[in-house]
Amino acid sequence: MASAPRIYSAALVVIGDEILSGRTHDKNIAQVATWLQVQGIRLKEVRVVADEVDAIVEAVNTLRARNDYLFTTGGIGPTHDDITVDAIAEALGVPVIVHPEARAILEGYYDTRGGLSDARLRMARTPEGATLIPNRYTGAPGIRCENVFIMAGVPSITAGMLDALSGQLEGGAPLLSETIGCWVGESEVADLLRETEKEFDTCQIGSYPFWAEGKTGANFVIRSVNAADLAACTRALVRGLEALNKPAIAGGI
Amino acid sequence: MASAPRIYSAALVVIGDEILSGRTHDKNIAQVATWLQVQGIRLKEVRVVADEVDAIVEAVNTLRARNDYLFTTGGIGPTHDDITVDAIAEALGVPVIVHPEARAILEGYYDTRGGLSDARLRMARTPEGATLIPNRYTGAPGIRCENVFIMAGVPSITAGMLDALSGQLEGGAPLLSETIGCWVGESEVADLLRETEKEFDTCQIGSYPFWAEGKTGANFVIRSVNAADLAACTRALVRGLEALNKPAIAGGI
Numbered sequence: 001m002a003s004a005p006r007i008y009s010a011a012l013v014v015i016g017d018e019i020l021s022g023r024t025h026d027k028n029i030a031q032v033a034t035w036l037q038v039q040g041i042r043l044k045e046v047r048v049v050a051d052e053v054d055a056i057v058e059a060v061n062t063l064r065a066r067n068d069y070l071f072t073t074g075g076i077g078p079t080h081d082d083i084t085v086d087a088i089a090e091a092l093g094v095p096v097i098v099h100p101e102a103r104a105i106l107e108g109y110y111d112t113r114g115g116l117s118d119a120r121l122r123m124a125r126t127p128e129g130a131t132l133i134p135n136r137y138t139g140a141p142g143i144r145c146e147n148v149f150i151m152a153g154v155p156s157i158t159a160g161m162l163d164a165l166s167g168q169l170e171g172g173a174p175l176l177s178e179t180i181g182c183w184v185g186e187s188e189v190a191d192l193l194r195e196t197e198k199e200f201d202t203c204q205i206g207s208y209p210f211w212a213e214g215k216t217g218a219n220f221v222i223r224s225v226n227a228a229d230l231a232a233c234t235r236a237l238v239r240g241l242e243a244l245n246k247p248a249i250a251g252g253i
Numbered sequence: 254m255a256s257a258p259r260i261y262s263a264a265l266v267v268i269g270d271e272i273l274s275g276r277t278h279d280k281n282i283a284q285v286a287t288w289l290q291v292q293g294i295r296l297k298e299v300r301v302v303a304d305e306v307d308a309i310v311e312a313v314n315t316l317r318a319r320n321d322y323l324f325t326t327g328g329i330g331p332t333h334d335d336i337t338v339d340a341i342a343e344a345l346g347v348p349v350i351v352h353p354e355a356r357a358i359l360e361g362y363y364d365t366r367g368g369l370s371d372a373r374l375r376m377a378r379t380p381e382g383a384t385l386i387p388n389r390y391t392g393a394p395g396i397r398c399e400n401v402f403i404m405a406g407v408p409s410i411t412a413g414m415l416d417a418l419s420g421q422l423e424g425g426a427p428l429l430s431e432t433i434g435c436w437v438g439e440s441e442v443a444d445l446l447r448e449t450e451k452e453f454d455t456c457q458i459g460s461y462p463f464w465a466e467g468k469t470g471a472n473f474v475i476r477s478v479n480a481a482d483l484a485a486c487t488r489a490l491v492r493g494l495e496a497l498n499k500p501a502i503a504g505g506i
Binding site for chain 1: 267270271272273274275276277278279280282283284285286287288289290295296297298299300301302303304308330331332333334366367370371372373375376407409428430438439440441442443444446447450457458459460461462463474476
Protein backbone atom coordinates (compact mmCIF):
# COMPACT_ATOMS: atom_id res chain seq x y z
CA MET A 1 0.00 0.00 0.00
CA ALA A 2 1.19 3.51 -0.74
CA SER A 3 2.02 5.58 2.30
CA ALA A 4 -0.57 8.10 3.38
CA PRO A 5 -0.14 11.42 1.58
CA ARG A 6 1.38 14.28 3.55
CA ILE A 7 -1.34 16.58 4.85
CA TYR A 8 -0.55 20.30 4.84
CA SER A 9 -2.38 22.25 7.50
CA ALA A 10 -3.17 25.89 8.14
CA ALA A 11 -4.76 27.99 10.86
CA LEU A 12 -6.45 31.37 10.63
CA VAL A 13 -6.51 34.17 13.19
CA VAL A 14 -9.25 36.74 12.57
CA ILE A 15 -8.28 39.95 14.37
CA GLY A 16 -10.90 42.51 15.24
CA ASP A 17 -13.20 43.87 17.92
CA GLU A 18 -15.82 44.47 15.21
CA ILE A 19 -16.29 40.72 14.73
CA LEU A 20 -16.51 40.02 18.49
CA SER A 21 -19.06 42.81 18.98
CA GLY A 22 -21.29 41.35 16.27
CA ARG A 23 -21.14 44.60 14.29
CA THR A 24 -19.37 43.01 11.32
CA HIS A 25 -20.25 39.54 10.03
CA ASP A 26 -17.01 37.76 9.23
CA LYS A 27 -16.61 36.66 5.63
CA ASN A 28 -12.94 35.75 5.74
CA ILE A 29 -13.27 32.37 7.46
CA ALA A 30 -15.29 30.90 4.58
CA GLN A 31 -13.19 32.71 1.98
CA VAL A 32 -9.85 31.53 3.36
CA ALA A 33 -11.23 28.00 3.94
CA THR A 34 -12.43 27.68 0.36
CA TRP A 35 -9.18 29.03 -1.07
CA LEU A 36 -7.08 26.68 1.07
CA GLN A 37 -9.02 23.63 -0.20
CA VAL A 38 -7.98 24.51 -3.74
CA GLN A 39 -4.34 24.85 -2.64
CA GLY A 40 -4.41 21.36 -1.13
CA ILE A 41 -4.08 22.76 2.39
CA ARG A 42 -6.41 21.80 5.25
CA LEU A 43 -7.79 24.56 7.50
CA LYS A 44 -7.49 22.97 10.94
CA GLU A 45 -8.54 25.74 13.32
CA VAL A 46 -9.63 29.35 13.48
CA ARG A 47 -9.49 31.87 16.29
CA VAL A 48 -11.17 35.26 16.47
CA VAL A 49 -9.30 37.56 18.84
CA ALA A 50 -9.66 41.16 20.00
CA ASP A 51 -7.45 44.07 18.95
CA GLU A 52 -5.08 43.31 21.84
CA VAL A 53 -1.39 42.53 21.48
CA ASP A 54 -1.35 39.74 24.09
CA ALA A 55 -4.33 37.95 22.55
CA ILE A 56 -2.79 38.10 19.07
CA VAL A 57 0.63 36.93 20.26
CA GLU A 58 -0.84 33.93 22.09
CA ALA A 59 -2.95 32.83 19.12
CA VAL A 60 -0.19 33.32 16.56
CA ASN A 61 2.49 31.49 18.51
CA THR A 62 0.28 28.54 19.46
CA LEU A 63 -1.15 28.03 15.99
CA ARG A 64 1.91 28.62 13.85
CA ALA A 65 3.86 26.05 15.88
CA ARG A 66 1.42 23.26 15.07
CA ASN A 67 0.41 24.12 11.51
CA ASP A 68 2.36 24.50 8.28
CA TYR A 69 0.89 27.91 7.61
CA LEU A 70 -0.76 30.63 9.66
CA PHE A 71 -2.94 33.32 8.12
CA THR A 72 -4.24 36.45 9.80
CA THR A 73 -6.89 38.91 8.62
CA GLY A 74 -7.49 42.40 9.95
CA GLY A 75 -5.67 45.15 11.77
CA ILE A 76 -3.16 46.31 9.12
CA GLY A 77 -4.65 49.70 8.26
CA PRO A 78 -3.38 53.18 9.15
CA THR A 79 -5.27 53.84 12.40
CA HIS A 80 -4.42 53.47 16.09
CA ASP A 81 -6.41 50.22 16.41
CA ASP A 82 -4.32 48.53 13.69
CA ILE A 83 -1.79 46.67 15.83
CA THR A 84 -1.38 43.38 13.96
CA VAL A 85 2.12 44.10 12.64
CA ASP A 86 3.43 45.06 16.09
CA ALA A 87 1.84 42.00 17.68
CA ILE A 88 3.21 39.56 15.10
CA ALA A 89 6.70 41.09 15.29
CA GLU A 90 6.52 40.52 19.05
CA ALA A 91 5.32 36.94 18.50
CA LEU A 92 8.24 36.27 16.13
CA GLY A 93 10.76 38.08 18.36
CA VAL A 94 11.87 40.54 15.67
CA PRO A 95 11.72 44.35 15.47
CA VAL A 96 9.28 46.33 13.32
CA ILE A 97 10.91 48.14 10.40
CA VAL A 98 9.68 50.38 7.59
CA HIS A 99 9.90 48.01 4.61
CA PRO A 100 11.62 49.88 1.71
CA GLU A 101 9.60 48.12 -1.01
CA ALA A 102 6.30 48.73 0.83
CA ARG A 103 7.25 52.39 1.29
CA ALA A 104 7.95 52.71 -2.45
CA ILE A 105 4.58 51.10 -3.29
CA LEU A 106 2.72 53.49 -0.97
CA GLU A 107 4.63 56.54 -2.30
CA GLY A 108 3.51 55.59 -5.81
CA TYR A 109 -0.06 54.88 -4.74
CA TYR A 110 -0.50 58.11 -2.75
CA ASP A 111 1.44 60.29 -5.24
CA THR A 112 -1.85 61.45 -6.81
CA ARG A 113 -3.87 60.99 -3.61
CA GLY A 114 -2.47 63.67 -1.32
CA GLY A 115 0.96 62.21 -0.53
CA LEU A 116 2.36 59.82 2.05
CA SER A 117 1.42 61.06 5.56
CA ASP A 118 2.73 59.54 8.78
CA ALA A 119 -0.54 57.61 9.19
CA ARG A 120 -0.26 56.15 5.69
CA LEU A 121 3.41 55.31 6.24
CA ARG A 122 2.25 53.04 9.10
CA MET A 123 1.11 50.64 6.38
CA ALA A 124 4.73 50.20 5.22
CA ARG A 125 5.73 48.81 8.62
CA THR A 126 6.51 45.07 8.73
CA PRO A 127 8.26 42.62 10.99
CA GLU A 128 11.96 42.53 10.02
CA GLY A 129 12.69 39.89 7.38
CA ALA A 130 9.27 40.02 5.74
CA THR A 131 8.33 39.82 2.07
CA LEU A 132 5.23 41.48 0.63
CA ILE A 133 1.92 40.13 -0.65
CA PRO A 134 0.60 42.32 -3.50
CA ASN A 135 -2.60 44.32 -2.99
CA ARG A 136 -3.98 45.36 -6.34
CA TYR A 137 -6.72 47.53 -4.84
CA THR A 138 -5.35 49.99 -2.32
CA GLY A 139 -1.58 49.88 -2.41
CA ALA A 140 -0.95 48.77 1.19
CA PRO A 141 0.50 45.27 0.83
CA GLY A 142 -0.01 42.11 2.84
CA ILE A 143 3.02 40.64 4.59
CA ARG A 144 4.66 37.24 4.67
CA CYS A 145 7.03 36.52 7.55
CA GLU A 146 8.27 32.94 8.06
CA ASN A 147 5.11 30.81 7.91
CA VAL A 148 2.82 33.72 8.81
CA PHE A 149 0.71 35.47 6.15
CA ILE A 150 -0.70 38.81 7.30
CA MET A 151 -3.68 39.95 5.24
CA ALA A 152 -6.24 42.74 5.19
CA GLY A 153 -9.58 42.48 6.98
CA VAL A 154 -11.77 43.96 4.23
CA PRO A 155 -12.93 40.82 2.38
CA SER A 156 -12.48 42.16 -1.16
CA ILE A 157 -8.87 43.11 -0.40
CA THR A 158 -8.25 39.78 1.35
CA ALA A 159 -9.54 38.09 -1.82
CA GLY A 160 -6.99 39.93 -3.95
CA MET A 161 -4.16 38.92 -1.61
CA LEU A 162 -5.26 35.27 -1.67
CA ASP A 163 -5.38 35.45 -5.44
CA ALA A 164 -1.79 36.74 -5.47
CA LEU A 165 -0.75 33.77 -3.29
CA SER A 166 -2.55 31.14 -5.41
CA GLY A 167 -0.21 28.33 -6.39
CA GLN A 168 2.64 29.84 -4.32
CA LEU A 169 2.37 27.57 -1.28
CA GLU A 170 3.34 23.93 -1.08
CA GLY A 171 0.24 21.83 -0.57
CA GLY A 172 -0.70 18.18 -0.66
CA ALA A 173 -3.40 16.29 -2.48
CA PRO A 174 -6.51 18.44 -2.32
CA LEU A 175 -9.35 17.12 -0.22
CA LEU A 176 -12.04 16.00 -2.67
CA SER A 177 -15.72 15.95 -1.81
CA GLU A 178 -19.07 14.73 -3.09
CA THR A 179 -22.41 15.96 -1.80
CA ILE A 180 -25.64 13.96 -1.73
CA GLY A 181 -28.96 15.40 -0.67
CA CYS A 182 -31.91 13.42 0.64
CA TRP A 183 -35.35 14.20 2.02
CA VAL A 184 -34.81 12.30 5.23
CA GLY A 185 -34.36 13.09 8.91
CA GLU A 186 -30.72 12.50 9.73
CA SER A 187 -31.70 10.44 12.77
CA GLU A 188 -33.30 7.91 10.38
CA VAL A 189 -29.99 7.27 8.62
CA ALA A 190 -27.53 7.67 11.50
CA ASP A 191 -26.70 3.94 11.46
CA LEU A 192 -26.19 3.91 7.69
CA LEU A 193 -23.84 6.91 7.86
CA ARG A 194 -21.79 5.44 10.68
CA GLU A 195 -21.51 1.99 9.03
CA THR A 196 -20.62 3.46 5.63
CA GLU A 197 -17.91 5.67 7.07
CA LYS A 198 -16.50 2.70 8.97
CA GLU A 199 -16.34 0.66 5.75
CA PHE A 200 -14.33 3.35 3.92
CA ASP A 201 -11.67 4.42 6.36
CA THR A 202 -10.05 7.00 4.03
CA CYS A 203 -13.37 8.90 3.83
CA GLN A 204 -15.26 11.13 6.24
CA ILE A 205 -18.99 11.69 6.00
CA GLY A 206 -20.53 14.87 7.34
CA SER A 207 -24.28 15.19 7.89
CA TYR A 208 -25.96 18.61 7.59
CA PRO A 209 -29.68 18.68 8.36
CA PHE A 210 -32.08 21.39 7.28
CA TRP A 211 -35.78 22.19 7.06
CA ALA A 212 -37.20 23.42 3.78
CA GLU A 213 -40.51 23.28 1.93
CA GLY A 214 -42.06 22.07 5.19
CA LYS A 215 -39.94 18.92 5.16
CA THR A 216 -36.88 17.53 6.88
CA GLY A 217 -33.84 17.00 4.69
CA ALA A 218 -30.11 16.57 4.99
CA ASN A 219 -27.03 16.91 2.85
CA PHE A 220 -24.26 14.37 3.28
CA VAL A 221 -20.76 15.45 2.33
CA ILE A 222 -18.23 12.68 1.69
CA ARG A 223 -14.59 13.81 1.80
CA SER A 224 -11.38 12.01 0.87
CA VAL A 225 -8.01 12.72 -0.73
CA ASN A 226 -8.48 9.47 -2.72
CA ALA A 227 -10.76 9.86 -5.75
CA ALA A 228 -11.50 6.13 -6.15
CA ASP A 229 -12.38 5.69 -2.46
CA LEU A 230 -14.52 8.81 -2.61
CA ALA A 231 -16.50 7.45 -5.57
CA ALA A 232 -16.93 4.02 -3.96
CA CYS A 233 -18.05 5.46 -0.62
CA THR A 234 -20.51 7.78 -2.36
CA ARG A 235 -21.98 4.86 -4.36
CA ALA A 236 -22.33 2.81 -1.18
CA LEU A 237 -24.17 5.64 0.56
CA VAL A 238 -26.50 6.17 -2.41
CA ARG A 239 -27.32 2.43 -2.48
CA GLY A 240 -27.89 2.44 1.27
CA LEU A 241 -30.34 5.34 1.03
CA GLU A 242 -32.16 3.63 -1.86
CA ALA A 243 -32.49 0.47 0.24
CA LEU A 244 -34.32 2.62 2.82
CA ASN A 245 -36.56 3.95 0.05
CA LYS A 246 -34.95 7.39 0.34
CA PRO A 247 -33.64 8.41 -3.08
CA ALA A 248 -30.40 10.38 -3.08
CA ILE A 249 -30.14 13.66 -4.97
CA ALA A 250 -26.73 14.07 -6.58
CA GLY A 251 -25.04 17.37 -5.76
CA GLY A 252 -27.21 17.95 -2.71
CA ILE A 253 -30.41 19.87 -2.08
CA MET B 254 -14.52 58.07 41.54
CA ALA B 255 -16.77 55.04 41.30
CA SER B 256 -14.95 51.74 40.90
CA ALA B 257 -14.86 50.29 37.39
CA PRO B 258 -17.89 48.14 36.67
CA ARG B 259 -17.40 44.37 36.70
CA ILE B 260 -17.00 43.08 33.14
CA TYR B 261 -18.60 39.70 32.41
CA SER B 262 -16.88 37.80 29.64
CA ALA B 263 -17.76 34.90 27.39
CA ALA B 264 -16.06 32.74 24.77
CA LEU B 265 -17.58 30.77 21.91
CA VAL B 266 -16.40 27.49 20.42
CA VAL B 267 -17.88 26.78 16.98
CA ILE B 268 -17.62 23.02 16.36
CA GLY B 269 -17.74 21.67 12.84
CA ASP B 270 -15.72 20.45 9.87
CA GLU B 271 -18.29 22.10 7.60
CA ILE B 272 -17.15 25.57 8.72
CA LEU B 273 -13.45 24.74 8.33
CA SER B 274 -14.00 23.31 4.84
CA GLY B 275 -15.72 26.50 3.72
CA ARG B 276 -18.88 24.57 2.83
CA THR B 277 -21.02 26.34 5.43
CA HIS B 278 -20.71 30.05 6.18
CA ASP B 279 -20.89 30.48 9.93
CA LYS B 280 -23.72 32.64 11.18
CA ASN B 281 -23.45 31.83 14.87
CA ILE B 282 -20.47 34.04 15.71
CA ALA B 283 -22.36 37.22 14.81
CA GLN B 284 -25.60 35.90 16.32
CA VAL B 285 -24.05 34.95 19.66
CA ALA B 286 -21.99 38.16 19.74
CA THR B 287 -25.03 40.35 19.22
CA TRP B 288 -27.07 38.47 21.81
CA LEU B 289 -24.28 38.67 24.39
CA GLN B 290 -24.05 42.47 23.99
CA VAL B 291 -27.70 42.73 25.02
CA GLN B 292 -27.06 40.53 28.07
CA GLY B 293 -24.23 42.83 29.21
CA ILE B 294 -21.62 40.13 28.53
CA ARG B 295 -18.50 40.75 26.44
CA LEU B 296 -17.54 38.14 23.81
CA LYS B 297 -13.77 37.96 24.29
CA GLU B 298 -12.68 35.20 21.92
CA VAL B 299 -13.97 32.62 19.47
CA ARG B 300 -12.47 29.38 18.24
CA VAL B 301 -13.61 27.23 15.34
CA VAL B 302 -12.51 23.62 15.82
CA ALA B 303 -12.91 20.36 13.90
CA ASP B 304 -15.21 17.47 14.89
CA GLU B 305 -12.39 15.97 17.00
CA VAL B 306 -12.62 15.24 20.72
CA ASP B 307 -9.09 16.46 21.53
CA ALA B 308 -9.59 19.76 19.71
CA ILE B 309 -12.89 20.39 21.50
CA VAL B 310 -11.52 19.47 24.93
CA GLU B 311 -8.53 21.80 24.55
CA ALA B 312 -10.66 24.74 23.44
CA VAL B 313 -13.35 24.22 26.08
CA ASN B 314 -10.98 23.83 29.00
CA THR B 315 -8.77 26.79 28.04
CA LEU B 316 -11.62 29.18 27.38
CA ARG B 317 -13.98 28.26 30.22
CA ALA B 318 -11.19 28.77 32.75
CA ARG B 319 -10.63 32.38 31.75
CA ASN B 320 -14.17 33.51 30.93
CA ASP B 321 -17.36 33.68 32.96
CA TYR B 322 -19.32 31.76 30.33
CA LEU B 323 -18.48 29.40 27.49
CA PHE B 324 -20.87 28.73 24.62
CA THR B 325 -20.55 26.04 21.97
CA THR B 326 -22.48 25.59 18.74
CA GLY B 327 -22.66 22.45 16.63
CA GLY B 328 -22.27 18.70 16.96
CA ILE B 329 -25.29 17.79 19.11
CA GLY B 330 -27.38 15.97 16.49
CA PRO B 331 -28.06 12.23 16.16
CA THR B 332 -25.26 11.20 13.78
CA HIS B 333 -21.80 9.69 14.23
CA ASP B 334 -20.05 13.05 13.69
CA ASP B 335 -21.97 14.63 16.60
CA ILE B 336 -19.41 14.27 19.38
CA THR B 337 -19.78 17.52 21.29
CA VAL B 338 -21.48 16.01 24.37
CA ASP B 339 -18.82 13.30 24.73
CA ALA B 340 -16.02 15.83 24.31
CA ILE B 341 -17.43 18.28 26.84
CA ALA B 342 -18.09 15.52 29.40
CA GLU B 343 -14.43 14.57 28.99
CA ALA B 344 -13.39 18.21 29.40
CA LEU B 345 -15.44 18.48 32.61
CA GLY B 346 -14.30 15.08 33.89
CA VAL B 347 -17.82 13.68 34.26
CA PRO B 348 -19.57 10.70 32.62
CA VAL B 349 -22.17 10.95 29.88
CA ILE B 350 -25.67 9.96 31.00
CA VAL B 351 -29.08 9.74 29.36
CA HIS B 352 -30.83 12.77 30.86
CA PRO B 353 -34.32 11.70 32.05
CA GLU B 354 -35.97 15.04 31.24
CA ALA B 355 -34.37 15.16 27.78
CA ARG B 356 -35.49 11.61 27.14
CA ALA B 357 -39.06 12.54 28.07
CA ILE B 358 -38.98 15.58 25.77
CA LEU B 359 -37.74 13.47 22.84
CA GLU B 360 -40.30 10.73 23.53
CA GLY B 361 -43.03 13.34 23.31
CA TYR B 362 -41.57 14.97 20.21
CA TYR B 363 -41.08 11.71 18.28
CA ASP B 364 -44.33 10.13 19.47
CA THR B 365 -46.06 11.17 16.23
CA ARG B 366 -42.84 11.10 14.18
CA GLY B 367 -41.90 7.42 14.07
CA GLY B 368 -40.79 6.89 17.67
CA LEU B 369 -37.56 7.26 19.60
CA SER B 370 -34.82 5.24 17.82
CA ASP B 371 -31.33 4.68 19.23
CA ALA B 372 -30.00 7.44 16.98
CA ARG B 373 -32.61 9.89 18.24
CA LEU B 374 -31.96 8.83 21.83
CA ARG B 375 -28.36 10.04 21.34
CA MET B 376 -29.79 13.54 21.59
CA ALA B 377 -30.88 12.87 25.21
CA ARG B 378 -27.26 12.25 26.27
CA THR B 379 -25.70 14.95 28.44
CA PRO B 380 -22.71 15.34 30.72
CA GLU B 381 -23.77 14.26 34.25
CA GLY B 382 -25.13 17.16 36.29
CA ALA B 383 -26.48 19.12 33.33
CA THR B 384 -29.67 21.13 33.02
CA LEU B 385 -31.49 21.63 29.73
CA ILE B 386 -31.92 24.62 27.41
CA PRO B 387 -35.34 24.51 25.70
CA ASN B 388 -35.51 23.99 21.92
CA ARG B 389 -38.91 25.05 20.68
CA TYR B 390 -38.29 23.82 17.13
CA THR B 391 -37.07 20.21 17.07
CA GLY B 392 -37.32 18.77 20.54
CA ALA B 393 -33.64 18.00 21.11
CA PRO B 394 -32.62 20.42 23.87
CA GLY B 395 -29.45 22.40 24.43
CA ILE B 396 -27.44 21.68 27.55
CA ARG B 397 -26.03 23.74 30.40
CA CYS B 398 -23.27 22.20 32.47
CA GLU B 399 -21.38 24.41 34.98
CA ASN B 400 -20.46 27.52 32.97
CA VAL B 401 -20.72 25.73 29.61
CA PHE B 402 -23.74 26.24 27.32
CA ILE B 403 -24.01 23.62 24.57
CA MET B 404 -26.17 24.74 21.67
CA ALA B 405 -27.22 23.55 18.22
CA GLY B 406 -25.29 24.42 15.06
CA VAL B 407 -28.29 25.20 12.83
CA PRO B 408 -28.58 28.99 13.27
CA SER B 409 -32.40 29.11 13.58
CA ILE B 410 -32.29 26.54 16.39
CA THR B 411 -29.38 28.32 18.06
CA ALA B 412 -31.49 31.50 17.95
CA GLY B 413 -34.32 29.77 19.80
CA MET B 414 -31.95 28.50 22.49
CA LEU B 415 -30.42 31.98 22.95
CA ASP B 416 -33.91 33.37 23.24
CA ALA B 417 -34.68 30.84 25.99
CA LEU B 418 -31.54 31.99 27.85
CA SER B 419 -32.28 35.72 27.53
CA GLY B 420 -32.13 37.44 30.91
CA GLN B 421 -31.04 34.21 32.64
CA LEU B 422 -27.32 35.00 32.92
CA GLU B 423 -25.71 37.49 35.22
CA GLY B 424 -24.17 40.29 33.17
CA GLY B 425 -22.70 43.70 33.77
CA ALA B 426 -23.39 47.11 32.29
CA PRO B 427 -23.95 46.63 28.57
CA LEU B 428 -21.34 48.06 26.26
CA LEU B 429 -22.96 51.05 24.55
CA SER B 430 -21.94 52.28 21.13
CA GLU B 431 -22.41 55.16 18.71
CA THR B 432 -21.57 55.02 15.03
CA ILE B 433 -20.49 57.97 12.88
CA GLY B 434 -19.92 57.71 9.14
CA CYS B 435 -17.74 60.04 7.08
CA TRP B 436 -16.62 60.26 3.46
CA VAL B 437 -12.94 60.32 4.32
CA GLY B 438 -9.95 58.03 3.97
CA GLU B 439 -9.19 56.66 7.42
CA SER B 440 -5.51 57.55 6.98
CA GLU B 441 -6.54 61.23 6.79
CA VAL B 442 -8.07 61.12 10.28
CA ALA B 443 -5.77 58.63 12.02
CA ASP B 444 -4.28 61.36 14.23
CA LEU B 445 -7.73 62.68 15.18
CA LEU B 446 -8.96 59.20 16.12
CA ARG B 447 -5.91 58.44 18.25
CA GLU B 448 -6.00 61.82 20.03
CA THR B 449 -9.74 61.61 20.68
CA GLU B 450 -9.51 58.10 22.11
CA LYS B 451 -6.63 59.21 24.34
CA GLU B 452 -8.73 62.11 25.65
CA PHE B 453 -11.63 59.80 26.67
CA ASP B 454 -9.99 56.86 28.37
CA THR B 455 -13.25 55.00 29.11
CA CYS B 456 -14.04 54.87 25.36
CA GLN B 457 -12.66 52.85 22.47
CA ILE B 458 -12.90 54.03 18.88
CA GLY B 459 -12.90 51.50 16.05
CA SER B 460 -12.33 52.57 12.44
CA TYR B 461 -13.92 50.56 9.60
CA PRO B 462 -13.04 51.73 6.08
CA PHE B 463 -15.00 50.91 2.95
CA TRP B 464 -15.35 51.86 -0.70
CA ALA B 465 -18.75 52.75 -2.07
CA GLU B 466 -20.17 54.94 -4.81
CA GLY B 467 -16.61 55.28 -6.16
CA LYS B 468 -15.48 57.02 -2.97
CA THR B 469 -13.50 56.22 0.15
CA GLY B 470 -15.43 56.28 3.41
CA ALA B 471 -15.19 54.98 6.94
CA ASN B 472 -17.46 54.29 9.86
CA PHE B 473 -16.19 55.06 13.33
CA VAL B 474 -17.69 53.12 16.23
CA ILE B 475 -17.28 54.60 19.70
CA ARG B 476 -17.86 52.14 22.56
CA SER B 477 -18.15 52.68 26.31
CA VAL B 478 -20.07 51.36 29.29
CA ASN B 479 -20.49 55.00 30.39
CA ALA B 480 -23.28 56.82 28.53
CA ALA B 481 -22.07 60.33 29.39
CA ASP B 482 -18.48 59.60 28.30
CA LEU B 483 -19.79 57.97 25.14
CA ALA B 484 -21.80 61.06 24.23
CA ALA B 485 -18.89 63.43 25.01
CA CYS B 486 -16.40 61.37 23.01
CA THR B 487 -18.80 61.17 20.06
CA ARG B 488 -19.31 64.96 20.13
CA ALA B 489 -15.55 65.53 20.22
CA LEU B 490 -15.03 63.28 17.21
CA VAL B 491 -17.83 64.97 15.24
CA ARG B 492 -16.29 68.39 15.99
CA GLY B 493 -12.85 67.13 15.00
CA LEU B 494 -14.16 65.87 11.66
CA GLU B 495 -15.95 69.17 11.03
CA ALA B 496 -12.71 71.07 11.73
CA LEU B 497 -11.15 69.02 8.89
CA ASN B 498 -14.09 69.95 6.67
CA LYS B 499 -15.36 66.37 6.74
CA PRO B 500 -18.97 66.35 7.94
CA ALA B 501 -19.96 63.40 10.11
CA ILE B 502 -23.05 61.36 9.28
CA ALA B 503 -24.90 60.26 12.43
CA GLY B 504 -25.60 56.52 12.56
CA GLY B 505 -22.96 55.70 9.97
CA ILE B 506 -22.99 55.21 6.22
